[in-house]
Amino acid sequence: MLRTSVLRLLGRTGASRLSLLEDFGPRYYGSGSLSARDDASDARAYFTTPIFYVNAAPHIGHLYSALLADALCRHRRLRSPSTAATRFSTGTDEHGLKIQQAAATAGLAPTELCDRVSEQFQQLFQEAGISCTDFIRTTEARHRVAVQQFWGALKSRGLLYKGLYEGWYCASDECFLPEAKVTWQSGPSGDSFPVSLESGHPVSWTKEENYIFRLSQFREPLQRWLRGNPQAITPEPFHHVVLQWLDEELPDLSVSRRSSHLHWGIPVPGDDSQTIYVWLDALVNYLTVIGYPNAEFKSWWPATSHIIGKDILKFHAIYWPAFLLGAGMSPPQRIYVHSHWTVCGQKMSKSLGNVVDPRTCLNRYTVDGFRYFLLRQGVPNWDCDYYDEKVVKLLNSELADALGGLLNRCAAKRINPSETYPAFCTNCFPSEPGLVGPSVRAQAEDYALVSAVATLPKQVADHYDNFQIYKALEAVSGCVRQTNGFVQRHAPWKLNWESPVDAPWLGTVLHVALECLRVFGTLLQPVTPSLADKLLSRLGVSASERSLGELYFLPRFYGHPCPFEGRRLGPETGVLFPKLDQSRTWVVKAHRT
Numbered sequence: 236m237l238r239t240s241v242l243r244l245l246g247r248t249g250a251s252r253l254s255l256l257e258d259f260g261p262r263y264y265g266s267g268s269l270s271a272r273d274d275a276s277d278a279r280a281y282f283t284t285p286i287f288y289v290n291a292a293p294h295i296g297h298l299y300s301a302l303l304a305d306a307l308c309r310h311r312r313l314r315s316p317s318t319a320a321t322r323f324s325t326g327t328d329e330h331g332l333k334i335q336q337a338a339a340t341a342g343l344a345p346t347e348l349c350d351r352v353s354e355q356f357q358q359l360f361q362e363a364g365i366s367c368t369d370f371i372r373t374t375e376a377r378h379r380v381a382v383q384q385f386w387g388a389l390k391s392r393g394l395l396y397k398g399l400y401e402g403w404y405c406a407s408d409e410c411f412l413p414e415a416k417v418t419w420q421s422g423p424s425g426d427s428f429p430v431s432l433e434s435g436h437p438v439s440w441t442k443e444e445n446y447i448f449r450l451s452q453f454r455e456p457l458q459r460w461l462r463g464n465p466q467a468i469t470p471e472p473f474h475h476v477v478l479q480w481l482d483e484e485l486p487d488l489s490v491s492r493r494s495s496h497l498h499w500g501i502p503v504p505g506d507d508s509q510t511i512y513v514w515l516d517a518l519v520n521y522l523t524v525i526g527y528p529n530a531e532f533k534s535w536w537p538a539t540s541h542i543i544g545k546d547i548l549k550f551h552a553i554y555w556p557a558f559l560l561g562a563g564m565s566p567p568q569r570i571y572v573h574s575h576w577t578v579c580g581q582k583m584s585k586s587l588g589n590v591v592d593p594r595t596c597l598n599r600y601t602v603d604g605f606r607y608f609l610l611r612q613g614v615p616n617w618d619c620d621y622y623d624e625k626v627v628k629l630l631n632s633e634l635a636d637a638l639g640g641l642l643n644r645c646a647a648k649r650i651n652p653s654e655t656y657p658a659f660c661t662n663c664f665p666s667e668p669g670l671v672g673p674s675v676r677a678q679a680e681d682y683a684l685v686s687a688v689a690t691l692p693k694q695v696a697d698h699y700d701n702f703q704i705y706k707a708l709e710a711v712s713g714c715v716r717q718t719n720g721f722v723q724r725h726a727p728w729k730l731n732w733e734s735p736v737d738a739p740w741l742g743t744v745l746h747v748a749l750e751c752l753r754v755f756g757t758l759l760q761p762v763t764p765s766l767a768d769k770l771l772s773r774l775g776v777s778a779s780e781r782s783l784g785e786l787y788f789l790p791r792f793y794g795h796p797c798p799f800e801g802r803r804l805g806p807e808t809g810v811l812f813p814k815l816d817q818s819r820t821w822v823v824k825a826h827r828t
């Protein structure tokens with residue numbers, strides 16, 4: 236860093252080749268590649284989604300939660316291709332009053348409802364390419380064992396006591412609420428009823444003897460944990476919010492319900508008259524998956540990244556770490572929080588009839604198209620609004636026109652008749668900018684492009700680390716645009732392969748553009764796996780050349796051999812991404828007010 240700045244002070248004239256390489260990106264073995272040192276690739280990583288309630292069919296918000304986790308996990312695997320080092324779990328949350336009531340309303344036995352809806356989640360995730368290694372259902376026997384063992388760990392440490400709980404309970408959110416978080420709302424017939432201030436869901440008054448967890452003892456340990464781990468909750472504003480919550484009093488928490496009221500759940504060990512609180516039951520899923528209570532779970536815990544929506548932050552950032560500390564374990568390493576999708580400006584809800592069915596979207600926009608849309612448009616810090624025109628516009632402009640068009644411009648037979656990766660000519664594009672000579676053709680903007688694409692993998696990795704996947708995609712899209720500008724500027728279609736003056740430069744232009752496409756294809760794998768596969772296969776990039784560790788961008792520019800030069804491109808398999816017809820892709824009628 237110091238050396239680079241000194242060289243910058245000295246100016247470009249007479250600067251060594253080393254300084255130029257530093258200016259235009261990392262050196263050869265870092266030119267676009269991420270080394271093992273960058274990402275501690277030998278370490279294990281365990282990613283989780285929340286487990287989904289089975290009271291209703293999945294919607295796009297649920298798919299979004301799973302996609303974020305999928306993209307993070309796939310990106311991690313790209314950094315360290317040993318799949319043994321990553322684990323990725325998802326599943327369904329099947330106990331509790333909410334499910335018990337939903338089954339009763341549907342006239343089904345709870346198991347029937349759970350089987351039906353859990354199957355819908357599994358099918359959706361399979362169709363959407365969610366690459367989970369585990370799918371857990373909380374009604375499985377292994378989970379009951381884990382929850383009861385965990386309960387025993389809390390009990391043996393004196394953290395559970397029996398007491399009278401009196402207060403509001405919200406079955407939809409499965410949570411207890413203090414008086415200050417409840418308001419009265421008028422119904423259609425003029426009567427008023429109590430609802431949760433945060434979610435708007437109805438609440439009811441509960442008074443019963445329960446087991447209570449000594450949550451109040453954990454206020455300071457939680458503050459210490461968060462202050463000592465500023466990256467524990469990402470993005471930062473959510474970390475801040477949790478610390479603010481911890482400034483307030485932290486009352487003890489009721490962790491069981493009377494079985495006569497809640498029978499659909501796991502009984503308290505040794506006391507069948509009580510059922511374990513569904514959130515305690517649900518959170519333990521993260522341990523069940525990795526083998527708890529068997530000691531094998533320790534090889535995955537706490538190397539855990541929980542991906543969650545903002546509505547369940549308190550459960551994951553306060554209750555869960557407190558339970559874990561109470562049971563003698565460490566809190567999870569990272570909690571990534573995202574915001575919600577609204578539809579045409581409104582919260583998605585069955586009663587409003589605006590729930591967007593993710594399977595319809597996957598059919599209409601293709602799996603890769605819809606994955607790209609949700610991850611490119613979804614901003615973790617704020618809610619995002621969904622409507623169909625937005626999907627069509629984005630996919631047509633970024634995938635069909637910009638990326639597909641770029642590939643077509645460089646690989647089509649009319650421009651690249653030999654259908655090979657052409658040679659890069661160092662006389663036309665010397666590694667030192669500003670040189671003049673008869674064969675030098677590269678311009679300042681071309682060096683800017685090389686610099687941007689060389690640093691792109693690191694930039695993308697940083698965005699993934701900060702849970703800003705949309706920014707990673709924005710950065711890739713910006714470079715695609717820049718590469719199209721490069722091709723447009725040099726108009727290879729106006730150059731002639733037969734001319735000894737044109738040919739080396741024509742080959743170089745195509746070589747650079749193909750190298751850029753190789754970087755884009757590699758970096759898009761976590762988000763659009765099939766489209767990236769199609770792109771990389773067309774470029775002739777083999778499966779073993781697709782990891783981030785193998786991504787040596789434009790080695791000829793840096794004075795090294797390029798394994799692709801002269802290689803035949805892969806077979807032509809049609810357009811990369813078919814352009815969508817606005818009128819035929821209607822899922823949600825946009826009736827904005």
Ligand code: MSP
Pocket residue numbers: 284285286287288295296297299300328517518520542543544545546547574575576577583
């Ligand atoms: N069962 C609990 C989680 C237990 S985890 C130990 C639960 N389930 S849920 O089905 O209601 O929500 C699952 C996830 O979907 C949550 O992360 C939630 O934030 C997310 N979403 C629900 N609606 C959403 C949107 N409209 N938009 C984005 N994500 C949304 O909570």
